[in-house]
Amino acid sequence: MAAVPLQGQQHCGYGLTAHRVSALASQGVRPNNGGMSAGSASKSHRVVIVGGGFGGLHAARSLKRAPVRVTLIDRRNFHLFQPLLYQVATGALSPADITSPLRGILRRQSNAFVMLGEVSGFNVSKREVLVETQRVEYETLIVAAGLHNNYFGNEGWEKHAPGLKTIEDATDIRRRILGAFERAERESDPVLIRELLTFVVIGGGPTGVELAGAVAEVAKHTLRHDFRAIDPRSARIELIEGANRILPLYPEDLSVRAQRSLENLGIQVRTGWMVSDIQRAAVTIRRGEETETIATHTVLWAAGIRASPLGQALAEQTGAELDAAGRILVRPDLTLPGHPEIVVIGDLAHCQDKQGQPLPGIAPVAMQQGQYAAKLVKARLRNRAHPPFRYRYRGQMATIGRAAAVADLGRLRFGGYFAWLLWLFVHLLALVEFENRLLVFVQWTWNYITRNRSARLITGDMSTRSLPFVSGKRNE
Numbered sequence: 001m002a003a004v005p006l007q008g009q010q011h012c013g014y015g016l017t018a019h020r021v022s023a024l025a026s027q028g029v030r031p032n033n034g035g036m037s038a039g040s041a042s043k044s045h046r047v048v049i050v051g052g053g054f055g056g057l058h059a060a061r062s063l064k065r066a067p068v069r070v071t072l073i074d075r076r077n078f079h080l081f082q083p084l085l086y087q088v089a090t091g092a093l094s095p096a097d098i099t100s101p102l103r104g105i106l107r108r109q110s111n112a113f114v115m116l117g118e119v120s121g122f123n124v125s126k127r128e129v130l131v132e133t134q135r136v137e138y139e140t141l142i143v144a145a146g147l148h149n150n151y152f153g154n155e156g157w158e159k160h161a162p163g164l165k166t167i168e169d170a171t172d173i174r175r176r177i178l179g180a181f182e183r184a185e186r187e188s189d190p191v192l193i194r195e196l197l198t199f200v201v202i203g204g205g206p207t208g209v210e211l212a213g214a215v216a217e218v219a220k221h222t223l224r225h226d227f228r229a230i231d232p233r234s235a236r237i238e239l240i241e242g243a244n245r246i247l248p249l250y251p252e253d254l255s256v257r258a259q260r261s262l263e264n265l266g267i268q269v270r271t272g273w274m275v276s277d278i279q280r281a282a283v284t285i286r287r288g289e290e291t292e293t294i295a296t297h298t299v300l301w302a303a304g305i306r307a308s309p310l311g312q313a314l315a316e317q318t319g320a321e322l323d324a325a326g327r328i329l330v331r332p333d334l335t336l337p338g339h340p341e342i343v344v345i346g347d348l349a350h351c352q353d354k355q356g357q358p359l360p361g362i363a364p365v366a367m368q369q370g371q372y373a374a375k376l377v378k379a380r381l382r383n384r385a386h387p388p389f390r391y392r393y394r395g396q397m398a399t400i401g402r403a404a405a406v407a408d409l410g411r412l413r414f415g416g417y418f419a420w421l422l423w424l425f426v427h428l429l430a431l432v433e434f435e436n437r438l439l440v441f442v443q444w445t446w447n448y449i450t451r452n453r454s455a456r457l458i459t460g461d462m463s464t465r466s467l468p469f470v471s472g473k474r475n476e
């Protein structure tokens with residue numbers, strides 16, 4: 001293919017060779033300050049996918065044999081398997097076990113081009129995606145940018161109560177949990193030790209349940225013999241849920257079962273309590289007129305999510321509606337009203353089932369929607385109609401700790417050891433690359449036999465200011 005010059009390429013600062021220019025041009029990438037259209041470089045249909053998570057990656061892979069050029073843009077160079085983030089946060093797995101480089105995953109897919117960059121917006125009328133100093137042209141746009149943590153307008157809580165969404169969140173939480181034990185070992189004031197060994201998880205959905213269960217296992221088993229001055233088993237773990245039961249989206253009998261399993265691990269489960277304030281060393285909760293303040297230095301947030309701001313950016317340009325969580329309301333074929341060339345999938349999409357209920361923000365929904373988006377593109381290229389998206393329910397599961405989980409497979413609902421084995425099996429299979437499956441399988445087997453969690457590293461800022469107390473004095 002002939003090299004297509006990009007005007008203004010020097011502004012990108014890459015000193016592009018003809019080959020690179022040609023590759024970029026054929027993907028419709030050009031600098032933000034002008035530059036010629038690359039439309040003539042190749043006639044095949046350009047599909048731009050924003051987000052290399054479950055939805056975006058499945059869309060890209062399902063387009064492998066299609067006569068299209070795929071550009072997958074992500075601000076991270078890796079795919080993250082979010083369902084196992086809590087295991088990184090509690091030292092059971094390392095970040096590399098649950099991540100895979102996007103370039104590696106797509107290395108054999110010759111029609112795929114991976115671009116590392118932050119998407120800041122869209123120019124829908126010109127059919128362009130804005131990526132830092134560049135614009136990327138598309139004929140079909142698939143947006144799968146996922147969610148962020150939501151503190152419901154209390155953004156100040158974030159620094160005291162990190163959420164679990166990224167690898168950095170997971171290693172920060174790991175630092176806080178392990179750091180609290182380390183600080184407690186150095187203290188002599190029993191009140192302060194008690195506060196340091198109090199862990200509060202906010203939100204009793206699957207993430208909160210899994211996190212609370214794993215923190216309890218760290219305290220009761222993993223660290224049991226590691227300290228001399230403190231007994232890690234004396235740690236107090238509280239799980240706070242605003243609804244009247246944990247796992248509110250699961251059948252009630254499974255919620256009851258999950259609560260019992262958590263209580264068997266020594267976790268105090270409080271339902272019907274709302275958080276009213278989070279400070280550096282305390283969390284205040286409220287139930288009706290009753291208020292209580294829990295002195296703690298480790299508060300973990302698993303209570304709320306909000307759609308990526310790219311949903312808002314798309315809504316402004318297309319007139320599409322957003323729901324209360326900022327997710328974009330899509331048509332039955334996942335496109336936006338008046339914009340059949342824009343498909344929104346995964347957690348960012350508000351898509352309803354046959355009963356008019358929004359589909360849950362879970363990986364199987366995102367994966368099926370990614371595959372559907374690819375089929376939609378292929379059908380259109382053949383000028384064929386394509387039926388609306390239908391989610392095939394595959395069940396939902398949450399694990400509570402070693403050998404305990406709950407599984408809702410529709411007609412079949414069960415908990416305990418077999419639910420846990422099924423959970424292990426499903427999650428192993430869902431990991432994207434064989435290498436990850438092998439690493440996680442070996443690690444899990446070792447952890448099960450030894451009760452060890454070998455990724456108990458405290459990384460990042462361990463200066464005295466990064467943790468709330470040192471030598472009995474508050475750091476202001």
Ligand SMILES: Cc1cc2nc3c(=O)[nH]c(=O)nc-3n(C[C@H](O)[C@H](O)[C@H](O)COP(=O)(O)OP(=O)(O)OC[C@H]3O[C@@H](n4cnc5c(N)ncnc54)[C@H](O)[C@@H]3O)c2cc1C
Nearest residue numbers: 051053054055074075082083119146346347361362363366
């Ligand atoms: C802690 C946790 C535990 C979970 N556990 C489970 C579970 O057990 N089972 C289950 O089914 N589901 C679980 N989920 C939900 C599941 O992970 C999501 O439903 C799924 O990841 C949604 O896929 P997605 O493609 O929509 O978004 P994501 O997988 O979140 O991917 C979004 C991608 O977009 C990229 N991106 C975002 N904004 C930009 C931008 N501006 N520019 C460039 N790139 C951008 C991100 O880097 C990311 O790679 C869990 C989620 C979390 C956070």
